[in-house]
Each structure stands twice: as C-alpha cells, then as structure tokens.
Amino acid sequence: xxxxxxxxxxxxxxxxxxxxxxxxxxxxxxxxxxxxxxxxxxxxxxxxxxxxxxxxxxxxxxxxxxxxxxxxxxxxxxxxxxxxxxxxxxxxxxxxxxxxxxxxxxxxxxxxxxxxxxxxxxxxxxxxxxxxxxxxxxxxxxxxxxxxxxxxxxxxxxxxxxxxxxxxxxxxxxxxxxxxxxxxxxxxxxxxxxxxxxxxxxxxxxxxxxxxxxxxxxxxxxxxxxxxxxxxxxxxxxxx
Amino acid sequence: xxxxxxxxxxxxxxxxxxxxxxxxxxxxxxxxxxxxxxxxxxxxxxxxxxxxxxxxxxxxxxxxxxxxxxxxxxxxxxxxxxxxxxxxxxxxxxxxxxxxxxxxxxxxxxxxxxxxxxxxxxxxxxxxxxxxxxxxxxxxxxxxxxxxxxxxxxxxxxxxxxxxxxxxxxxxxxxxxxxxxxxxxxxxxxxxxxxxxxxxxxxxxxxxxxxxxxxxxxxxxxxxxxxxxxxxxxxxxxxx
Numbered sequence: 410x411x412x413x414x415x416x417x418x419x420x421x422x423x424x425x426x427x428x429x430x431x432x433x434x435x436x437x438x439x440x441x442x443x444x445x446x447x448x449x450x451x452x453x454x455x456x457x458x459x460x461x462x463x464x465x466x467x468x469x470x471x472x473x474x475x476x477x478x479x480x481x482x483x484x485x486x487x488x489x490x491x492x493x494x495x496x497x498x499x500x501x502x503x504x505x506x507x508x509x510x511x512x513x514x515x516x517x518x519x520x521x522x523x524x525x526x527x528x529x530x531x532x533x534x535x536x537x538x539x540x541x542x543x544x545x546x547x548x549x550x551x552x553x554x555x556x557x558x559x560x561x562x563x564x565x566x567x568x569x570x571x572x573x574x575x576x577x578x579x580x581x582x583x584x585x586x587x588x589x590x591x592x593x594x595x596x597x598x599x600x601x602x603x604x605x606x607x608x609x610x611x612x613x614x615x616x617x618x619x620x621x622x623x624x625x626x627x628x629x630x631x632x633x634x635x636x637x638x639x640x641x642x643x644x645x646x647x648x649x
Numbered sequence: 650x651x652x653x654x655x656x657x658x659x660x661x662x663x664x665x666x667x668x669x670x671x672x673x674x675x676x677x678x679x680x681x682x683x684x685x686x687x688x689x690x691x692x693x694x695x696x697x698x699x700x701x702x703x704x705x706x707x708x709x710x711x712x713x714x715x716x717x718x719x720x721x722x723x724x725x726x727x728x729x730x731x732x733x734x735x736x737x738x739x740x741x742x743x744x745x746x747x748x749x750x751x752x753x754x755x756x757x758x759x760x761x762x763x764x765x766x767x768x769x770x771x772x773x774x775x776x777x778x779x780x781x782x783x784x785x786x787x788x789x790x791x792x793x794x795x796x797x798x799x800x801x802x803x804x805x806x807x808x809x810x811x812x813x814x815x816x817x818x819x820x821x822x823x824x825x826x827x828x829x830x831x832x833x834x835x836x837x838x839x840x841x842x843x844x845x846x847x848x849x850x851x852x853x854x855x856x857x858x859x860x861x862x863x864x865x866x867x868x869x870x871x872x873x874x875x876x877x878x879x880x881x882x883x884x885x886x887x888x889x
Contacts, residue, residue, distance in 0.1 A: 568844075574828050581828065585821045588814050592844050599872065604808075604831055604838035632839070632883070639875050 430458030431467030444526030573606030670698030671707030679761035684770030813846030817862035
C-alpha cells in the first residue's frame with residue numbers, strides 16, 4: 410500500500426490521501442477506484458482492494474473526506490457527510506481530484522478505470538459518471554441515488570447499481586427515478602435489486618452503526634461482488 | 650434429445666411434449682426446465698439447453714402449448730397465448746404437469762430443478778414459483794410480471810427476473826409491484842434491470858415479430874446469461 414495525495418485548491422487545508430493497493434511493477438493495469446462509506450478509508454475497502462489485486466487489477470481506495478478526518482468518530486463523519494452532500498458541485502470536484510490522482514499513477518491504465526463506491530461512496534461514483542467523466546464504469550453498492558441537481562451531461566461510463574430493495578434511504582420511487590435519469594443521460598446501465606436486503610449489505614460491521622434498515626447480508630454481498638467481477642471481465646477480459 | 654410426454658387430463662386431446670436435452674447416463678443432475686416464448690419449443694431453447702449441458706447440467710425444454718401446436722404460425726400461437734393467459738389456474742396446472750414430467754426422469758435430480766422462461770415462459774416460471782412449488786429457483790428472462798390473481802402462497806424458490814427497462818409490456822410500475830409481491834411472498838428474489846433494452850432481448854430473431862419494443866440485445870443477452878450461470882453455480886456449486 411502507498412498513499413497518494415491530492416490537494417484541493419478551494420480548501421487548501423484539506424488534503425485527500427487515497428491509498429494505492431496493487432502491484433508496484435511499473436505496469437499499467439485496469440484499476441478500480443474504491444470510494445468508501447461515510448466512515449472514510451477503512452480496512453474494509455482495503456480488503457476489497459486486495460481481492461481485486463488477486464484477480465489482476467489494481468485498486469486505489471479513494472479519500473473523499475481528507476486525511477485530517479482519517480479515523481474520526483462517527484458523529485464527526487456524519488457531520489462531514491451532511492456538509493459534502495449539501496454542495497454536490499464541490500463533491501464532484503473532489504471526485505475529479507481523486508480521479509486525477511489515479512490517472513497520474515504509472516500503474517493505472519487511464520483508459521481502464523472503474524469507480525466503485527459504497528453507500529455515500531456509491532453516490533460519489535454516480536456523481537462522477539454524471540459529470541461525463543471518461544471512466545469505463547461507475548458502480549454503486551447500496552449507494553444513494555438522489556440526482557445532483559446540476560445540468561445533465563451525457564454519461565459515458567457504464568453504470569451498475571447494486572441495491573437492497575428494503576433500503577430505507579432509497580425507496581422504490583428513487584430506483585425508478587434513477588432508471589429514468591440514466592436512460593435520459595444515454596448511459597449503458599444496470600440496476601440489480603435484491604429482496605429483503607437493506608442498506609450497507611456489503612459491510613460485515615454495518616449493524617454496529619445501529620441504524621434501522623442498515624445491515625450486512627452475506628448473500629447480497631456475494632451476489633453483488635460476483636456481478637461486479639463479471640462487469641470487470643466484460644470490460645477488461647483481454648487485459649491479462 | 651428425447652421427447653417426454655404429459656397428458657393433461659382436463660384437456661385429453663392436448664398432450665404436452667417436452668424435449669429432454671442432456672446426458673442419458675442414468676445419473677441424476679441439476680436440471681433446468683426451459684420454458685419457451687409464445688412460439689413454443691424452437692431451436693433457440695434447444696440451443697440454450699445444449700449450452701447448459703456443456704456446463705454439466707441437464708435441460709428439459711418445456712412444452713406448454715401442446716404437441717398439436719408445434720410449429721404453428723404466429724397468429725395461432727398468439728391466439729393460444731391469449732387463451733392460456735386468461736386462465737392462470739389452468740396455466741399453473743400445465744406448469745405443474747411439465748414439472749412432474751421432469752421430476753419423473755432418471756437424469757433429473759428432483760431437488761435441483763430450476764425453471765427458467767422467456768417472455769410468456771418467464772410468466773410461466775414465475776407462476777410455478779407463486780404456486781409454492783418445490784423448485785430451487787424460478788428465472789424470468791424478459792418475462793411478464795402480472796400477478797395471477799390467485800390466493801398467495803409462500804414462495805420457496807429463489808426468484809430472479811432479468812428485465813429490459815424499456816419493455817413496453819412491463820413498465821416500471823409493474824417492476825415495483827413485482828418487488829412488493831415477491832417480498833410479501835417471502836421469496837429470496839433479485840431483479841436485474843437493463844437500460845435501453847426492450848422485450849425479447851435474448852432472442853436473435855426477436856425483431857422478426859415486428860412488434861415495437863421487441864428486439865434482440867446482444868449485451869443484455871450476454872449479461873443475463875452470465876448472471877444466470879452465476880445463479881446455477883450459487884445453487885449447485887458442489888454438484889460437479
């Protein structure tokens with residue numbers, strides 16, 4: 410692992426510090442930018458990154474909150490979440506900064522970047538796709554779907570959302586709205602919905618947040634990961 | 650291939666004639682009951698069956714219309730479709746007859762039957778699951794979702810629906826309604842929705858039907874097949 414820094418010029422004091430998980434062999438590979446939940450970079454995302462490395466990809470665990478908040482407590486992080494979600498244009502610029510860091514790494518093939526996020530990170534991934542970014546795909550695991558309220562761009566990325574149907578933060582009408590939004594934006598999109606599954610289903614520690622409807626679901630975690638790997642193979646089958 | 654007959658006692662003149670595609674080696678295997686579109690048993694479903702056999706499964710291409718209609722013209726088949734869909738209790742009994750034929754075959758493991766249908770056949774697969782049938786899974790490829798209007802049973806089968814979001818026969822409100830129905834019936838369910846995809850997307854000849862919104866989509870065909878195989882592996886990983 411190595412740390413990769415981006416300085417946000419609009420907030421000079423906030424330096425993002427993403428974590429590269431991959432081979433340092435001077436070889437550009439397809440790379441997944443993993444965007445964490447509200448709790449920021451944790452061992453969970455680094456573990457996902459290691460699984461990807463075993464499959465021949467590289468990973469960069471994205472820092473969206475800034476290194477001064479690494480390991481901060483739950484209340485601090487939720488406060489920051491609220492602040493970041495209140496200015497989606499600024500959030501988009503943060504994601505663009507993280508993407509620029511990835512694109513600048515020797516071990517990242519800039520034409521083969523997938524951005525995959527969890528919960529709030531899923532929204533970040535979608536927001537980057539919505540900006541018209543040149544990424545191969547944007548993937549949301551139990552992410553938030555609310556549109557950013559910015560002028561719509563043509564979406565170039567393939568979009569896949571893995572969604573728990575009982576997610577209290579994303580009721581069925583928001584699923585339908587996302588389908589319509591992505592269709593209008595011209596995206597090649599998929600939504601995989603899972604019954605009896607709530608928010609945070611990929612996170613074995615989700616229930617420690619003690620929020621109704623937020624819980625780990627081993628079967629949905631496995632299914633979404635399998636489909637995610639299917640997507641990577643669809644995109645990059647010839648890379649190995 | 651060999652033909653397997655079921656006589657419908659309520660319509661003595663209508664004999665169903667399903668087609669077994671698999672190894673005749675006296676060994677019970679996980680088996681997929683493939684339920685065709687409105688056009689009945691064709692080379693398309695037999696070809697899907699052969700792909701499954703290559704993966705170590707057996708297949709039975711289900712006859713729902715009766716052998717007297719094998720190869721009938723489009724108008725005849727659509728007429729029959731309307732008749733069958735108008736009596737969902739009778740349709741359920743037809744599916745139960747086909748399932749009984751499968752369960753009686755030496756090469757079918759009765760505890761490892763998946764029912765997968767296309768278009769109208771997708772509805773047949775869902776209807777069998779809705780009956781509370783002891784099947785491992787029911788899978789719908791661009792199937793119809795309308796509930797049968799029969800007393801609800803607890804669904805034991807895992808349910809997966811692969812759905813084109815632009816399917817003119819299944820608008821978003823029917824997707825939401827299916828999610829709710831399957832949740833209430835206690836099913837372990839998934840819906841995979843594909844953007845910019847219509848009805849009939851697995852069928853390379855779909856556009857010959859000349860119906861608006863009915864068209865082949867190679868990418869959705871490939872994605873749904875890959876996810877279908879993922880499901881079979883989830884269910885039967887240890888069988889080989």
